[in-house]
Amino acid sequence: xxxxxxxxxxxxxxxxxxxxxxxxxxxxxxxxxxxxxxxxxxxxxxxxxxxxxxxxxxxxxxxxxxxxxxxxxxxxxxxxxxxxxxxxxxxxxxxxxxxxxxxxxxxxxxxxxxxxxxxxxxxxxxxxxxxxxxxxxxxxxxxxxxxxxxxxxxxxxxxxxxxxxxxxxxxxxxxxxxxxxxxxxxxxxxxxxxxxxxxxxxxxxxxxxxxxxxxxxxxxxxxxxxxxxxxxxxxxxxxxxxxxxxxxxxxxxxxxxxxxxxxxxxxxxxxxxxxxxxxxxxxxxxxxxxxxxxx
Amino acid sequence: xxxxxxxxxxxxxxxxxxxxxxxxxxxxxxxxxxxxxxxxxxxxxxxxxxxxxxxxxxxxxxxxxxxxxxxxxxxxxxxxxxxxxxxxxxxxxxxxxxxxxxxxxxxxxxxxxxxxxxxxxxxxxxxxxxxxxxxxxxxxxxxxxxxxxxxxxxxxxxxxxxxxxxxxxxxxxxxxxxxxxxxxxxxxxxxxxxxxxxxxxxxxxxxxxxxxxxxxxxxxxxxxxxxxxxxxxxxxxxxxxxxxxxxxxxxxxxxxxxxxxxxxxxxxxxxxxxxxxxxxxxxxxxxxxxxxxxxxxxxxxxxxxxxxxxxxxxxxxxxxxxxxx
Numbered sequence: 001x002x003x004x005x006x007x008x009x010x011x012x013x014x015x016x017x018x019x020x021x022x023x024x025x026x027x028x029x030x031x032x033x034x035x036x037x038x039x040x041x042x043x044x045x046x047x048x049x050x051x052x053x054x055x056x057x058x059x060x061x062x063x064x065x066x067x068x069x070x071x072x073x074x075x076x077x078x079x080x081x082x083x084x085x086x087x088x089x090x091x092x093x094x095x096x097x098x099x100x101x102x103x104x105x106x107x108x109x110x111x112x113x114x115x116x117x118x119x120x121x122x123x124x125x126x127x128x129x130x131x132x133x134x135x136x137x138x139x140x141x142x143x144x145x146x147x148x149x150x151x152x153x154x155x156x157x158x159x160x161x162x163x164x165x166x167x168x169x170x171x172x173x174x175x176x177x178x179x180x181x182x183x184x185x186x187x188x189x190x191x192x193x194x195x196x197x198x199x200x201x202x203x204x205x206x207x208x209x210x211x212x213x214x215x216x217x218x219x220x221x222x223x224x225x226x227x228x229x230x231x232x233x234x235x236x237x238x239x240x241x242x243x244x245x246x247x248x249x250x251x252x253x254x255x256x257x258x259x260x261x262x263x264x265x266x267x268x269x270x271x272x273x274x275x276x277x278x279x280x281x282x283x284x285x286x287x288x289x290x291x292x293x294x295x
Numbered sequence: 296x297x298x299x300x301x302x303x304x305x306x307x308x309x310x311x312x313x314x315x316x317x318x319x320x321x322x323x324x325x326x327x328x329x330x331x332x333x334x335x336x337x338x339x340x341x342x343x344x345x346x347x348x349x350x351x352x353x354x355x356x357x358x359x360x361x362x363x364x365x366x367x368x369x370x371x372x373x374x375x376x377x378x379x380x381x382x383x384x385x386x387x388x389x390x391x392x393x394x395x396x397x398x399x400x401x402x403x404x405x406x407x408x409x410x411x412x413x414x415x416x417x418x419x420x421x422x423x424x425x426x427x428x429x430x431x432x433x434x435x436x437x438x439x440x441x442x443x444x445x446x447x448x449x450x451x452x453x454x455x456x457x458x459x460x461x462x463x464x465x466x467x468x469x470x471x472x473x474x475x476x477x478x479x480x481x482x483x484x485x486x487x488x489x490x491x492x493x494x495x496x497x498x499x500x501x502x503x504x505x506x507x508x509x510x511x512x513x514x515x516x517x518x519x520x521x522x523x524x525x526x527x528x529x530x531x532x533x534x535x536x537x538x539x540x541x542x543x544x545x546x547x548x549x550x551x552x553x554x555x556x557x558x559x560x561x562x563x564x565x566x567x568x569x570x571x572x573x574x575x576x577x578x579x580x581x582x583x584x585x586x587x588x589x590x591x592x593x594x595x596x597x598x599x600x601x602x603x604x605x606x607x608x609x610x611x612x613x614x615x616x617x618x619x620x
Contacts, residue, residue, distance in 0.1 A: 012433075113305065113309075114305075114309045114312055117306070117309045118309060118312065118313050119555055119592075119595045119599050121561065122576070122591055122592045122595045122596075123313075123316070123592060125580065125588065125591075125592075126317070126588055126589060126592050127320070129580055129583065129585070129588050130320050130321060130324050206442075207442040210442045211443070211444055211561075211562060214444045214562070215561070215565065215577060215580060216580065217580065238448075238451065238452055238463075239456075239463075243452060246448060246452070247448075247449070247452065250444075250448050253441060253442055253444075253445045254441045254445055254449075257437065257440035257441035257442070257445075258440070258441075261433070261439075261440035262433075264440070265433060
């Protein structure tokens with residue numbers, strides 16, 4: 001059963017994908033859904049939600065709903081962009097290290113382990129602090145180049161076991177070039193690991209971008225969910241009672257997190273059938289239990 | 296023994312790498328690195344003090360190689376420079392003050408989450424496929440997919456502002472003097488509850504999922520079937536056969552997350568205005584107090600490496616095969 005078929009049959013995956021699709025559509029059609037611009041002062045400061053401003057206004061008089069829609073673009077772009085970068089670097093290095101072995105493997109593994117033990121968040125903070133006000137693009141690039149280590153480790157160990165299989169041996173006998181073996185024999189067998197790595201990296205990138213921006217390391221002129229949090233915190237939104245300014249990006253990030261979590265969970269279930277709820281093992285245990293009661 | 300020595304050498308190299316990043320970053324940035332590092336000091340620093348600070352960070356009139364060695368010398372002698380915002384206060388002193396709060400708050404929260412997460416993981420794995428399992432696994436994964444900022448802010452909004460059950464900030468009532476008195480301690484506990492709860496929500500999920508997956512993988516083993524076949528009670532098989540063996544990888548995860556305690560719970564401390572290491576780092580970022588930021592990276596890396604080394608040590612003790620390797 002391929003990963004895609006499995007996903008289509010899994011209810012959690014469908015709900016997760018549904019949430020993501022809705023957010024993507026809202027982001028794409030932002031200009032059609034709201035009459036205001038995201039950086040346009042359209043009302044008095046800190047207006048509560050009303051018919052004119054569905055989610056109220058910020059301290060600067062921006063429309064919160066509009067910023068929510070446009071902010072989704074940046075948050076999604078950074079999440080998926082950085083997630084893709086992390087996954088590509090991790091997968092490529094992992095396959096090369098696992099298949100080539102020898103010195104290449106040792107060098108890659110050494111750097112991977114080193115990055116794994118240097119704590120990620122402080123490293124990112126130091127980098128971002130020196131860069132100053134990091135734009136979303138810069139944040140995505142920093143994330144991509146500092147966070148691939150976990151992917152390399154997992155991909156490498158899986159490649160090591162696939163390398164021993166017969167079809168790889170026979171491809172080697174046939175004299176296929178090593179890059180061809182790596183990309184057409186080994187890579188297709190790693191799809192589910194790549195999928196878990198990708199979704200996990202997207203979650204990580206979304207969370208980290210929001211955190212860095214909340215901490216004031218982002219560019220305050222961008223319109224993103226992290227910057228919305230930062231502005232709300234700076235405007236002391238909670239103490240002046242403007243809960244809509246702060247809770248809107250919070251709920252948005254939580255919903256996005258929920259969608260990604262469901263997808264992650266589903267891929268994990270499909271990739272490791274043992275962990276699946278209601279699988280063969282559980283049914284067997286159920287049978288045993290039923291028997292126990294009667295004896 | 297050779298295994299441990301090799302690991303030790305590796306950790307030394309990793310620490311060196313972190314120090315090297317600290318050294319090269321300001322020099323790689325466009326503009327004058329000295330101006331960049333000490334810009335916020337302005338005219339408050341006397342020339343003499345500024346020169347001492349420059350020396351600590353290796354800004355000397357010498358080739359880059361010698362500058363690097365000068366910097367490493369100060370790092371390995373434990374001199375992390377002085378805070379610029381709170382000038383003449385050494386970075387180590389500043390971080391030392393915050394350390395107590397962070398170790399208390401995050402340390403206890405980590406241990407609580409570990410116990411709770413392990414318990415939930417065992418229950419979910421044992422009753423896999425049931426509603427309990429789905430509820431535990433899904434909420435665990437959900438909790439680790441939402442930024443900690445969001446959890447902290449929502450908790451603060453609900454329990455701090457709306458319901459008013461807990462204070463909105465600080466580690467203790469600012470009117471009280473620190474003392475080993477009941478009034479002061481109860482104030483510390485009262486102020487710490489909300490950040491603690493937030494951290495437990497954020498951290499528990501990871502432990503629960505790890506434990507559940509480890510344990511489900513073990514439940515297919517022959518000795519589990521054997522235990523059941525012998526007619527042992529469910530509870531005995533669950534706790535003494537499955538959970539005990541599944542605990543090993545989780546304990547190493549615990550050691551690693553205790554190692555990252557020093558990173559604090561950056562976000563929770565900032566949101567609740569808690570005077571720990573995370574908040575110190577945040578204040579340093581706002582003031583662009585680079586010596587403090589760089590010192591934090593080194594100290595956190597150091598703590599992480601020590602934790603990793605302890606894990607290696609425990610493996611050697613628990614797995615006799617490694618002793619010979």
